[in-house]
Structure formats: C-alpha cells, structure tokens
Amino acid sequence: MKICGINYEIIEVDDTFNTDAMHFGQIDYAKGKIYINKDLSDDAKKETLCHEILHALLMYIGRQDLSNDEQFVQALGNVIYQTFIPKE
Numbered sequence: 001m002k003i004c005g006i007n008y009e010i011i012e013v014d015d016t017f018n019t020d021a022m023h024f025g026q027i028d029y030a031k032g033k034i035y036i037n038k039d040l041s042d043d044a045k046k047e048t049l050c051h052e053i054l055h056a057l058l059m060y061i062g063r064q065d066l067s068n069d070e071q072f073v074q075a076l077g078n079v080i081y082q083t084f085i086p087k088e
Contacts, residue, residue: 003053004060010049012038027052029059051077 001008008027013035024037025048034052036045054077058067066072 001053003056006032006056006060008032008034008056010034010036012036012045015039024048025052027055029056047078047081050081054080 001010009032011033015037016035024040024044026035027033028035034049036048036052040048051073054073055067058064058073
C-alpha cells in the first residue's frame with residue numbers, strides 16, 4: 001500500500017508485541033513496513049492496520065507530537081475504522 005506516496009509492505013508476524021499494553025502492530029518508517037500480529041482476528045488486524053496508517057499520516061503531515069500520542073492515535077484509529085464497517 002502507499003501512504004502519502006511511500007510504499008509500505010504489510011507483514012503478518014508472530015506475536016512479538018506487548019499485548020498487555022494493547023500493542024498489536026508496529027510501523028517501521030525507514031524500511032517501509034507495517035507489522036501486524038498474525039494471531040489477531042480479521043477485525044482486529046484491520047483496526048490495527050488503520051492505527052498504524054494513522055501514525056504514518058500524522059508523521060508525514062508534520063504532527064509527530066500527535067503520532068507519538070498512543071491514546072490519541074488509538075481513539076482516532078478506532079473511530080475511523082468503525083466508520084468504514086459495512087452496515088449489516
């Protein structure tokens with residue numbers, strides 16, 4: 001996928017994240033990779049991807065302060081993801 005014109009590879013990995021802290025993914029700007037815990041449900045993977053994309057978007061628009069604010073990114077990532085869930 002491209003984020004702000006930069007290619008990113010999405011990679012599902014073994015659980016190497018701190019799940020107690022609700023940390024299920026990670027973005028590596030230098031390598032152009034987003035890592036997602038492969039053991040998550042499909043919905044959780046999508047929400048985590050949305051969260052990591054939001055980190056990048058905030059970083060690329062010069063808002064590193066917001067990108068580093070996990071509570072802000074988690075809250076906004078959740079509502080953005082929920083906005084795109086198809087109506088049942």
